[in-house]
Amino acid sequence: MMLLNTLLDELTGRGSGTEAEQQERYKWLQQLRCTNPQAAEGGPMAGIPGYYWSRLPQALTVAGQQTDLLVGTMNAQYLVFAGRHAAAFGAELGLQYDANNHIDRPGGIDELLDAYEEEADGSWTTLPAGQPAPPLAGWDDVYFRVRDLSDGITIQSVTTIAYESSRFPGYTLLGTTLVGAGAIAHDDETAQYMQQIFADWAIQRDCAASCPPSSTPWPCTPRQAPPLPSGTPFDFGRNLAYLDALLTAYVRAQARAQDDGGDSANWACAAASVAYQVFSLRYTAGRPLPEVNSALEAAVAACETARAALAAAYDDDALPAFDFEQLTDYARTLQLLGATLLFGRHDLAARLAALQTAFDGEDGVYEALLSAIDPQRPAVDEWYFAEPYSTLYDCLDEADAAQQLEHLRQYLASWHGALVHEDWFNGHLRAQGLGGYYGLWAFEAAAVAMHLGLERSALAHWVMPPSP
Known part of the structure; x- marks a missing residue:
């Protein structure tokens, strides 16, 4: 139960625990790895990138939604919920909407193309309701919060995201991703740049509120x-x-x-x-x-x-x-x-x-x-x-x-x-x-x-x- 609680804290951005707790949780998750047939090519979760899937021994609950399914990528891990709940998770956890594509997505966003069909007269229509978007096409919604983990020696941050995409319609990811590949050496110029970014996001969040x-x-x-x-x-x-x-x-x-x-x-x-x-x-x-x-x-x-x-x-x-x-x-x-x-x-x-x-x-x-x-x-x-x-x-x-x-x-x-x-x-x-x-x-x-x-x-x- 303690490992489940600390996992939920990490995935929702409340905290990651000590380094020893993180190592113990990592070994525990490795033991829970499973094969998810729904993530196979052509399956409903095929659009969710990851190199391992895990079934938790007990479902975790966020904003009234439950799941026991977790997917891990090279630098991140996410709970996978059936249904579209990103906005609800954002409200529950105090996340803000990423309006300008500034937050890393699992697998990137560059391949997301237009989810509309252009008519002969130049007008445009959306895909019919209920019809899955074509591969690598569609919409993308992210709600996020960034925790600054910089310590004066290195610069590092971790981002909590609630993520929906037409690449996996009908599911929502909620978890954390490291910005970039780990920490970088501290220098004043980069630190100032990061501070400006955080200050900008805070302004956007306050204006939205x-x-x-x-x-x-x-x-x-x-x-x-x-x-x-x-x-x-x-x-x-x-x-x-x-x-x-x-x-x-x-x-x-x-x-x-x-x-x-x-x-x-x-x-x-x-x-x-x-x-x-x-x-x-x-x-x-x-x-x-x-x-x-x-x-x-x-x-x-x-x-x-x-x-x-x-x-x-x-x-x-x-x-x-x-x-x-x-x-x-x-x-x-x-x-x-x-x-x-x-x-x-x-x-x-x-x-x-x-x-x-x-x-x-x-x-x-x-x-x-x-x-x-x-x-x-x-x-x-x-x-x-x-x-x-x-x-x-x-x-x-x-x-x-x-x-x-x-x-x-x-x-x-x-x-x-x-x-x-x-x-x-x-x-x-x-x-x-x-x-x-x-x-x-x-x-x-x-x-x-x-x-x-x-x-x-x-x-x-x-x-x-x-x-x-």
Whole structure:
């Protein structure tokens, strides 16, 4: 019974016990190893990665749910519960939702592809209720808490997660996983980085706790809505309140860091990222265009603040707000620039261009977009990322309207899948918690269509923004 209790404490993140207790528990679990036929290829648990399974001598109970089945991987072990209980486990154990794919998953998340079917007209539908998702396709939900085990000599942490995935529909994992492969030697820079991450997660958790679910239906018609696996409507009101609270918290954290000599640039960049999300979700939620326009202007202003903070931190006034050598920065620049052009805010487009002078004349897609407001921009026939942006460049470089349409169709078809490593990828399928979804929009594609005078009705696609 003592070993069961200490095992439950470890798997739920309450504590791991002494090193001697951990060793005793490990030897005990080895004796309980079993063969689980349900985990064989084609079985209902085949999607749960692990190299050993164990049957416990007595069921353990969490949030009213019982199981005696445990699976172990190289760096982790999890209780396996029948049914979907991640949200309930999160509430019981005080876990927070991983909206941005920052927590290690058992087996990784990169292979999770779209769990929707695209129709001939470019619309999208979810998989029918009760139909299992195809292999390596679907949704993914994680609730987590991180315990810092650093001791001044080494840096180490362990994460408690409640995990559901369409790779094993009908089951929930609850357990602990080590972040990375064990501890790393302590150094001040890494320790400070970890402290910032923990502080960021704490801010997100507190902001989420301050935003209860909406009690009334959303009054606007959304421009895009995520197909939640649960079938429940997306709570636009709560998510907007959360992002607004998060933006305020990051701005406050930046001000504190400036006063106490902390890393204000880190918080300024976090605020700029959320400011874009605020704009995007307001647009997605169907809010009136004047309100969306104001949010877009605030997003550009947040980028200017972030650039100033970066310049001060690195003592380099020429430092850009976005690093085009990083796909995350490059993709966000094109989205934001595309939005300013789509909304006819050439003043904001010029302000964005002023933040990126370090990359002037280096990227053909970026220069071609800016040529809509400045014909003197240089013509460049190379770009930083071929996927998915080469087809967008081909569209801008093509004179024939039919070919332009075809290139843009190819771009829209490949845009989401090509950006699988971005933290907002599949946000529409991770929208159970707060902040996971704020709309998935290729604003740059709409800006190109408008610039070239293409027929928008021929480009119907779920990531294509409707005309403002």
